[in-house]
Amino acid sequence: MTTVVPLQSEHTDAVLQFFRELPQGDLTFIKEDVTEADVVRAWTSGSDRGDRWIALDGEQVLAYAAVLRLPGWSDHVGEVRLVVAPAARGSGLGRDLARHALVRAVEAGVTKLVVEVVAEQGSALALFTALGFSGEALLRDQIRDRDGRLRDLMVLAHHVGDVATAMDTVGLPEALSPPLG
Numbered sequence: 001m002t003t004v005v006p007l008q009s010e011h012t013d014a015v016l017q018f019f020r021e022l023p024q025g026d027l028t029f030i031k032e033d034v035t036e037a038d039v040v041r042a043w044t045s046g047s048d049r050g051d052r053w054i055a056l057d058g059e060q061v062l063a064y065a066a067v068l069r070l071p072g073w074s075d076h077v078g079e080v081r082l083v084v085a086p087a088a089r090g091s092g093l094g095r096d097l098a099r100h101a102l103v104r105a106v107e108a109g110v111t112k113l114v115v116e117v118v119a120e121q122g123s124a125l126a127l128f129t130a131l132g133f134s135g136e137a138l139l140r141d142q143i144r145d146r147d148g149r150l151r152d153l154m155v156l157a158h159h160v161g162d163v164a165t166a167m168d169t170v171g172l173p174e175a176l177s178p179p180l181g
């Protein structure tokens with residue numbers, strides 16, 4: 001059975017293993033060097049603890065999500081990160097974990113969510129669009145992949161003010177669900 005828990009220091013080794021087993025192609029599209037022990041350790045030892053979640057099957061990490069508050073005058077904005085293990089893709093786990101993270105972020109006061117998606121990441125684009133995100137910016141040649149090639153980055157955004165209002169009547173998880181039909 002898959003359970004979603006907040007990331008804690010006891011998960012560091014399992015999370016590192018999860019990232020180190022990702023194919024090189026996936027790592028190309030992750031901003032930080034998540035295969036570095038120090039990077040992952042900092043997530044659970046710093047002040048930003050609690051905004052990261054993992055999906056576990058027993059001891060094994062199947063997916064990781066984070067909502068990172070932007071600093072200063074953008075601290076109402078949360079940047080979403082989401083990765084699912086290749087073997088666990090296509091079964092709804094990414095959507096479920098993303099929804100979990102978004103609900104927690106909105107409950108914590110985030111009113112705008114953004115996610116940066118490399119133009120080639122069709123599955124991520126489809127997933128976040130279905131959750132109510134839409135394209136807000138296209139940044140040309142914004143990142144270099146691990147071969148040094150320039151790639152375009154799309155910024156998708158979800159303005160959750162309306163959702164927060166809907167929360168009173170339908171409840172937040174339902175409010176964040178894609179419309180039926």
Ligand SMILES: CC(C)(COP(=O)(O)OP(=O)(O)OC[C@H]1O[C@@H](n2cnc3c(N)ncnc32)[C@H](O)[C@@H]1OP(=O)(O)O)[C@@H](O)C(=O)NCCC(=O)NCCS
Binds near residue numbers: 083092094096116122
């Ligand atoms: C993007 C990612 C998180 C999707 O995870 P997942 O568990 O496979 O996604 P789900 O099974 O929950 O799919 C949910 C929806 O996403 C879309 N989707 C997922 N994979 C897709 C694919 N290969 N092609 C097209 N659409 C896809 C579909 O709309 C799907 O809805 P459906 O089940 O009604 O068809 C996963 O592919 C991943 O980790 N990719 C590498 C990292 C990344 O790109 N992160 C996003 C940027 S932060």
